Amino acid sequence: MSENQRVRTKKTVEERRQDILEAALKVFSENGYKGATTAEIARQAGVAEGTIFRHFATKKELLTAVLEPKIVESLIVLDQEKRESSPEEFFRCFLKNRLELMQENADLFRLMFAEAQYHSEVREAMFHGILGPGIGLIKPWFDKGIAQGVFKPLPFIPTMRSFMGMAMFYGVFGFLFPNLSPEKTVDEAADHIAELFLHGLVRADS
Amino acid sequence: MSENQRVRTKKTVEERRQDILEAALKVFSENGYKGATTAEIARQAGVAEGTIFRHFATKKELLTAVLEPKIVESLIVLDQEKRESSPEEFFRCFLKNRLELMQENADLFRLMFAEAQYHSEVREAMFHGILGPGIGLIKPWFDKGIAQGVFKPLPFIPTMRSFMGMAMFYGVFGFLFPNLSPEKTVDEAADHIAELFLHGLVRADS
DNA sequence: AAAATAAGTGAGTAATCACTCATTTAGATA
DNA sequence: TATCTAAATGAGTGATTACTCACTTATTTT
Numbered sequence: 001m002s003e004n005q006r007v008r009t010k011k012t013v014e015e016r017r018q019d020i021l022e023a024a025l026k027v028f029s030e031n032g033y034k035g036a037t038t039a040e041i042a043r044q045a046g047v048a049e050g051t052i053f054r055h056f057a058t059k060k061e062l063l064t065a066v067l068e069p070k071i072v073e074s075l076i077v078l079d080q081e082k083r084e085s086s087p088e089e090f091f092r093c094f095l096k097n098r099l100e101l102m103q104e105n106a107d108l109f110r111l112m113f114a115e116a117q118y119h120s121e122v123r124e125a126m127f128h129g130i131l132g133p134g135i136g137l138i139k140p141w142f143d144k145g146i147a148q149g150v151f152k153p154l155p156f157i158p159t160m161r162s163f164m165g166m167a168m169f170y171g172v173f174g175f176l177f178p179n180l181s182p183e184k185t186v187d188e189a190a191d192h193i194a195e196l197f198l199h200g201l202v203r204a205d206s
Numbered sequence: 207m208s209e210n211q212r213v214r215t216k217k218t219v220e221e222r223r224q225d226i227l228e229a230a231l232k233v234f235s236e237n238g239y240k241g242a243t244t245a246e247i248a249r250q251a252g253v254a255e256g257t258i259f260r261h262f263a264t265k266k267e268l269l270t271a272v273l274e275p276k277i278v279e280s281l282i283v284l285d286q287e288k289r290e291s292s293p294e295e296f297f298r299c300f301l302k303n304r305l306e307l308m309q310e311n312a313d314l315f316r317l318m319f320a321e322a323q324y325h326s327e328v329r330e331a332m333f334h335g336i337l338g339p340g341i342g343l344i345k346p347w348f349d350k351g352i353a354q355g356v357f358k359p360l361p362f363i364p365t366m367r368s369f370m371g372m373a374m375f376y377g378v379f380g381f382l383f384p385n386l387s388p389e390k391t392v393d394e395a396a397d398h399i400a401e402l403f404l405h406g407l408v409r410a411d412s
Numbered sequence: 413a414a415a416a417t418a419a420g421t422g423a424g425t426a427a428t429c430a431c432t433c434a435t436t437t438a439g440a441t442a
Numbered sequence: 443t444a445t446c447t448a449a450a451t452g453a454g455t456g457a458t459t460a461c462t463c464a465c466t467t468a469t470t471t472t
Binding site: 219222253254255256257260 | 448449450451452
Binding site: 037052 | 460
C-alpha cells in the first residue's frame with residue numbers, strides 16, 4: 001500500500017521548473033515533440049504529471065520553454081571574441097566557440113532543427129534568437145575582410161549558409177553515424193572546417 | 207444517403223500503391239512521422255483508411271516504403287558523370303547533380319533527416335542507400351586528386367562531412383527561411399558552393 | 413495552534429489514433 | 443447471366459494521451 005510513495009523533496013518553484021525542463025529536453029530529443037509523452041517527462045523529472053501543467057500551460061509551451069533559454073544563452077559568449085582583429089583569426093575563434101556550444105547542447109540543436117520544420121514558433125525563435133543576432137555580429141567581419149581585400153567578394157547569405165551547414169552537420173553527423181566520425185576533439189574538427197572554409201580543398205600552388 | 211459515395215476508379219494494385227505513397231510523403235513531410243495520421247494519408251490518397259493496411263502492414267512500413275525508392279534512385283544518376291576527368295570539373299558536375307536531386311526531393315530529404323534521429327531503420331537506409339555508395343563513388347576521385355597533388359591531403363570523412371553539410375543545408379535553409387534565400391537557380395548555388403569548397407573564402411593572392 | 417495559502421498529486425476524461433474485420437463492390441471467368 | 447475472387451470499404455476497438463480537478467500535503471501567517 002505504501003509501496004509507491006513519492007518522496008516529496010522541498011524545492012523552490014524555480015528548481016522544480018528546471019527539473020521539468022531538463023527532463024523535457026531529454027525526452028523530446030529522444031522521441032521528438034510528438035513522440036514524447038507528458039507522462040514520461042513527469043516520470044523523468046520525478047514529479048506527478050499534473051505538476052507539469054502547473055508550471056507550463058500546454059505541452060507546446062513546454063517545448064518553446066526548453067528551446068528559448070539556450071537560444072538566448074548562445075549569444076552571450078560571442079561578444080568576447082570581438083577584440084580579435086585578423087579576419088582569419090577571428091573566424092577560427094568564432095568557429096571553435098560555435099562548435100563547442102553545439103557539442104555541449106547537441107540534443108537541443110538536433111531537436112530544434114527537426115521541430116523547426118513543423119512549428120513556426122520554433123522557426124521564429126531560431127530566427128530572432130540565433131540567425132538575426134548572428135548575422136549582425138558576423139556581417140561586419142565579413143564586409144571588413146572583403147574591404148581589406150582578404151576575402152573574395154562572395155554574397156554574404158549563401159556563404160553563411162554554407163558555413164552554417166558545415167558547422168551544424170558536424171554535430172548531426174556525429175550523432176547519426178558515430179562510427180564514421182573519426183575526430184576525437186572539437187579542436188581538430190574546428191581546424192579542419194576552418195581550413196576548408198577559408199582556403200578550400202584545392203592546393204594553393206596547383 | 208448516397209451523399210458520401212466514393213467514386214471507385216479502376217486502378218492497378220501498383221497505381222494504388224503509388225497514390226498512397228505519394229500522399230504519405232506529403233503528409234509525413236508536413237507533420238513528421240508521429241504527427242501524420244493514417245486517416246489523413248488515406249484522405250489525400252483518395253482511398254479508405256483500411257486500404258492503406260492492405261498495401262502496408264503498419265504505419266512504419268509505410269514510412270520506410272516512402273523513403274527507399276528515392277534513396278535507390280538517387281544513385282543511378284551518378285555513374286554517368288564518371289567519365290569527366292579533371293577533379294575540379296568532376297566535382298562541379300557531381301555537386302550540381304546532387305543539388306538538383308535534393309531540390310526535386312526536398313520534402314523527402316527533410317523528412318529523412320528529421321526521422322533518422324528517431325528510427326534506426328531510417329539511419330540504416332541512409333547509410334546503405336546513400337552514404338555507403340556515395341563514399342564508394344567519391345573516394346577514388348578524392349584520392350586521385352590528392353595523388354595528383356591537386357588536392358590537399360585532408361582526411362576524407364571530415365571533408366565529406368563538410369561537403370554534405372553545405373549541400374544538405376542548402377535545401378533545409380531554403381525551406382526554413384525562404385525570405386533569406388536569395389538564389390534563384392540551383393546553378394547559382396552550385397557555383398557558389400563549389401567555389402567555396404574548392405578554393406575557400408580567402409583570396410588566393412592575399 | 414488554527415487558519416490560510418501555495419504547491420503537488422494522480423485518478424479520471426474526452427479525444428485521438430493505428431489497426432481490424434465483416435461486408436460490399438468491381439471486374440474476371442465460366 | 444450467374445459465379446467467383448480479390449480489392450476496397452469504413453464502422454468499430456482497444457490503447458494511448460494531453461489535460462483537468464477535487465483533494466492532499468507542506469509552508470506561512472495570524
